[in-house]
Amino acid sequence: MSKPSDQPSLRWEDHTIVTLDQRALPHERLLLRLDTVDDVITAVTTLAVRGAPSIGLAGALGVALSAYAHCSPGSTGGQQAVRADAQRLAAARPTAVNLAWAVDRALGRLADGPDAVLAEATAMIEEDREVNRQMVAHAVQAVRDRCPQRPLRLLTHCNTGRLATAAVGTALGTILALADAGEVTEVLVDETRPLLQGARLTAWELAEAGVPHRVCVDSAAAAAMRQGLVDCVLVGADRITARGDVANKIGTYGLAIAAAHHDIPFIVVAPESSWDRSLADGRDIVIEERAADEVTSFGAVRTTPRGTRAYNPAFDVTPASLITAIVSEHGVHHASEVRT
Structure with a gap:
């Protein structure tokens, strides 16, 4: 590798x-x-x-x-x-x-x-480089504790590797560490619409590291879980509230719902700097909405009729009740403990 x-x-x-x-x-x-x-x-x-x-x-x-x-x-x-x-x-x-x-x-x-x-x-x-190292070590152990079978089939969303941090990354850094230990069969990479950070960036990082992976459209993730292709979901976070609600790339909430339905661990890996304890819960998070042409066009090619409007939030909020654990450089925080 x-x-x-x-x-x-x-x-x-x-x-x-x-x-x-x-x-x-x-x-x-x-x-x-x-x-x-x-x-x-x-x-x-x-x-x-x-x-x-x-x-x-x-x-x-x-x-x-x-x-x-x-x-x-x-x-x-x-x-x-x-x-x-x-x-x-x-x-x-x-x-x-x-x-x-x-x-x-x-x-x-x-x-x-x-x-x-x-x-x-x-x-x-x-x-940030040292935080990455500590966080990944904790997250690797969190995955091993919840997924005793080896090797693993992992699913991730958006890009959380070295392109997104100063070092190996958060969720993707964890995946690379598990792969380096010979514990990963395959990674399913959500393409991450509309700007394809998974297909363009995460797949690129996994290919550079020699980790077996496949890209899937975001809407295929739940079907992959149903077919037994996913042992654990690993994602990052852009903001975490005091009670453990997590804002992350749009599509994360749907993944968490599907993972909960299929009894698959859903683990968030993010540094302490992503916590915002001034916010009680996810309803207080300001969600960025981006330009309509990210959705109504693909590249420079329009894909919708002229005049079509778009709903294009960059993030969604996953409630703490759907999260198995949140991992930072300080260790593993069980969602129920965070809520308490």
Whole structure:
């Protein structure tokens, strides 16, 4: 099995953020160089940079870009401009709590100057790598405890690997660790409509790692469970409430319902930074709704009659009652314990 690259999904280089353009994958590996806050916001909103941990790190580095642009050494005059940029960065995608969390953390060092802001942002990249390692170790054990049979047939949704984090990933990182231990027969990858993050990105990461996998349309997942093709479902999260309700890529809620019906473990793998304990439950989560043309067209080709409207939420909320366990770097949280 080949070893995927250990390079983080984004890095700071010569006062520029360098990252892979995820819109171009799997056909091209295009590097993006983000020089301004507007560049970062565009990259996040167009999903050139995506995945809750990654957009948080991009936001933090965006605060550093702003600090260098507006705050000369010994001056405090530009701090208001940096704070305004930070607000715009945090609002770029409202559902993933990691973005606002990381932006606020970087902004907290603004009084110490641009170098301090950058040091905080780059420290967060290194922290994310260690968080990934700890979280995956806990999640691997959580899967083994609930799925004693080996090897495993796993199902995942969207992309939660190294493209979405600074290291191996959350749910996909867990799948890769299990595969590396010889415990995976096959991974079913939901294509993840409408932008195909599963088909384009997760399948690409699994192919790079040499893990057997098949892509299925989102609506085939329940049938796969009924046919006995799935032993466990592993997904990530963009925001987790105090009671354990989880916002994740649209389609996750339906997967959880199907998994519960078929008595299949449904495990969420996400860092502590994805928790928002200021929200009591999932009804309080703001769900981003994206442009209609993501649904009414495929690529540049219109697939619906002109004038057709679309319902295009980027995320849905899975209630804690449907979740077997939530795993973070701190360990395994059983959904019933979280609710209590």
